[in-house]
Amino acid sequence: MDEKQAKNLVEALIFSAEEPLSIESIRKILSSYGKFNLEKLIDGLENDYKSRGINLHSIEKKNYYFRTSEDLGVFLNIQTKKTRNLSQAAMETLAIISYHQPVTRAEIEKIRGKPVFRGTLDNLLSLKWIKPAGRRETPGRPVTWVTDLEFLKHFGLSSIKDLPKVDELESIIM
Amino acid sequence: MDEKQAKNLVEALIFSAEEPLSIESIRKILSSYGKFNLEKLIDGLENDYKSRGINLHSIEKKNYYFRTSEDLGVFLNIQTKKTRNLSQAAMETLAIISYHQPVTRAEIEKIRGKPVFRGTLDNLLSLKWIKPAGRRETPGRPVTWVTDLEFLKHFGLSSIKDLPKVDELESIIM
Amino acid sequence: MHFNLNISGYEGPLDLLLDLSKKQKVDIKKISILELANQYLDFINKNLDNLKLSADYLVMASFLAFLKSKLLLPDEKEEVELLEEDLSNRLIHYNAIKTLTKKIFKLPQEGNDFISVRINNEFKISNKIVPEASLQDLILKYSEITKKKNTMKVLIDELEQFTIEDGLSWIKNFLNVDNTSWLSLFSFLPKKNLNDKNKKSAILALFQASLDQANQGEIEINQNSHFQKIMVKSKNG
Numbered sequence: 001m002d003e004k005q006a007k008n009l010v011e012a013l014i015f016s017a018e019e020p021l022s023i024e025s026i027r028k029i030l031s032s033y034g035k036f037n038l039e040k041l042i043d044g045l046e047n048d049y050k051s052r053g054i055n056l057h058s059i060e061k062k063n064y065y066f067r068t069s070e071d072l073g074v075f076l077n078i079q080t081k082k083t084r085n086l087s088q089a090a091m092e093t094l095a096i097i098s099y100h101q102p103v104t105r106a107e108i109e110k111i112r113g114k115p116v117f118r119g120t121l122d123n124l125l126s127l128k129w130i131k132p133a134g135r136r137e138t139p140g141r142p143v144t145w146v147t148d149l150e151f152l153k154h155f156g157l158s159s160i161k162d163l164p165k166v167d168e169l170e171s172i173i174m
Numbered sequence: 175m176d177e178k179q180a181k182n183l184v185e186a187l188i189f190s191a192e193e194p195l196s197i198e199s200i201r202k203i204l205s206s207y208g209k210f211n212l213e214k215l216i217d218g219l220e221n222d223y224k225s226r227g228i229n230l231h232s233i234e235k236k237n238y239y240f241r242t243s244e245d246l247g248v249f250l251n252i253q254t255k256k257t258r259n260l261s262q263a264a265m266e267t268l269a270i271i272s273y274h275q276p277v278t279r280a281e282i283e284k285i286r287g288k289p290v291f292r293g294t295l296d297n298l299l300s301l302k303w304i305k306p307a308g309r310r311e312t313p314g315r316p317v318t319w320v321t322d323l324e325f326l327k328h329f330g331l332s333s334i335k336d337l338p339k340v341d342e343l344e345s346i347i348m
Numbered sequence: 349m350h351f352n353l354n355i356s357g358y359e360g361p362l363d364l365l366l367d368l369s370k371k372q373k374v375d376i377k378k379i380s381i382l383e384l385a386n387q388y389l390d391f392i393n394k395n396l397d398n399l400k401l402s403a404d405y406l407v408m409a410s411f412l413a414f415l416k417s418k419l420l421l422p423d424e425k426e427e428v429e430l431l432e433e434d435l436s437n438r439l440i441h442y443n444a445i446k447t448l449t450k451k452i453f454k455l456p457q458e459g460n461d462f463i464s465v466r467i468n469n470e471f472k473i474s475n476k477i478v479p480e481a482s483l484q485d486l487i488l489k490y491s492e493i494t495k496k497k498n499t500m501k502v503l504i505d506e507l508e509q510f511t512i513e514d515g516l517s518w519i520k521n522f523l524n525v526d527n528t529s530w531l532s533l534f535s536f537l538p539k540k541n542l543n544d545k546n547k548k549s550a551i552l553a554l555f556q557a558s559l560d561q562a563n564q565g566e567i568e569i570n571q572n573s574h575f576q577k578i579m580v581k582s583k584n585g
Binding site: 065090091095157 | 463465467479480481482483485486487489490491493494496
């Protein structure tokens with residue numbers, strides 16, 4: 001391994017580590033491939049990244065990591081929104097509504113074998129993934145639920161009919 | 175914001191995104207800070223990283239992400255996520271979908287001469303290597319399947335056109 | 349020709365055909381379909397009582413038997429040529445897919461040969477606050493829900509199933525006729541009224557009944573090694 005490759009390896013190692021990577025760990029890995037001046041390689045990297053969007057930082061010259069350049073802070077701070085996870089219950093409810101619409105809450109509960117809480121429906125409602133669609137003409141006249149436009153948009157479907165049916169996933173078992 | 179700063183911002187954005195970042199998202203963010211030739215900035219970045227330990231890759235020139243250089247694979251001794259073992263049936267189904275997309279399940283079964291079990295499609299779905307893509311306008315309107323971005327990303331392909339080829343297949347389907 | 353092959357190594361009838369055709373050691377475009385049909389039928393005959401021989405192998409066998417009979421008749425040449433060509437094309441196509449499958453999985457793979465990197469920031473790039481739910485997640489979730497429902501259906505669907513009593517009566521019927529020789533256990537399965545759904549339960553019923561009878565000292569059971577035929581013999585004989 002030549003010096004250029006060794007430097008690339010150090011770079012890739014620091015980038016792929018989940019946590020700041022200690023200089024000892026790097027030295028250990030590198031030692032299998034030859035004798036290198038690790039401090040010099042790291043200085044080189046630090047220099048390469050000095051004026052980029054990403055900089056090489058260290059904690060007390062011992063643990064190394066890359067982070068976005070401080071100069072960009074003002075621009076990047078705008079993008080602090082986070083995606084969130086959909087709860088299991090919401091995912092199941094959404095799956096049932098999308099395949100069984102129009103469907104009442106009692107019917108969803110029957111399919112899931114578990115109660116559906118109001119919050120779950122509110123959650124899906126606020127995303128505009130579902131909406132109420134009239135009432136079922138049975139005792140109690142329960143509200144039915146269907147998927148909304150944003151649902152199709154989010155999942156990249158042109159129509160609800162484009163969802164694959166389960167028998168299209170399944171095949172006859174011999 | 176000058177051009178150098180814009181390029182740094184694009185670099186930082188791609189490095190910070192969880193998934194390959196679409197050129198539209200980048201353009202949208204960048205548009206708040208001035209008029210830039212985004213393609214030129216990205217070309218510049220691609221070039222900067224060409225011979226480093228980290229390279230800039232794209233999927234269909236639309237979604238951008240950084241990954242470690244292939245040359246370093248042997249040295250990195252990657253242990254983060256091992257590819258799980260796929261069944262022969264799943265691998266063949268994936269190959270058929272990638273070369274014949276969009277393709278229905280019946281068509282896959284005909285090529286393999288064997289039913290495609292639900293677990294096989296479920297497996298590929300959960301890896302996000304395939305996704306349904308609308309229906310074929312033939313009797314029964316069967317769902318068609320296509321490969322998803324994660325498939326290209328996993329195999330380091332920048333486009334479906336970069337898949338390996340064999341003459342026999344060309345002569346049959348072309 | 350004799351092949352010592354096991355059906356369980358194949359991905360289906362086409363895979364088996366492909367393997368047999370490779371033994372002809374000619375270009376796949378030039379294989380003899382007649383010879384291939386003979387080899388396939390021969391193979392199926394030898395594996396007929398193999399439990400893994402599913403219906404698709406038999407469908408292919410009947411097609412090849414049909415094709416073979418046509419090939420031996422001189423007057424229906426055109427029709428036969430079309431069938432031959434179609435089969436040959438399917439083999440070429442499937443062979444290409446198998447080659448490509450190998451090629452794809454030989455490509456550098458994420459997690460083995462490279463990894464995609466992102467730096468850990470306190471922010472995430474996203475334009476909207478939306479849950480990270482993909483179409484795949486949705487379909488899989490629904491698939492999961494319906495799988496649970498199917499399991500329940502199997503439990504309820506008892507009328508279709510055979511019981512250990514059925515298994516006992518099959519064994520007794522047989523051993524009343526022949527109580528001196530070793531017989532294959534699964535030859536006792538009823539020939540009629542078996543479909544894909546209840547076949548598994550028939551096998552289970554017969555198997556349980558045989559264990560019960562051995563326990564009672566009525567029969568002896570013998571199996572030479574794994575996956576060999578299970579043989580039974582009356583103890584009274």
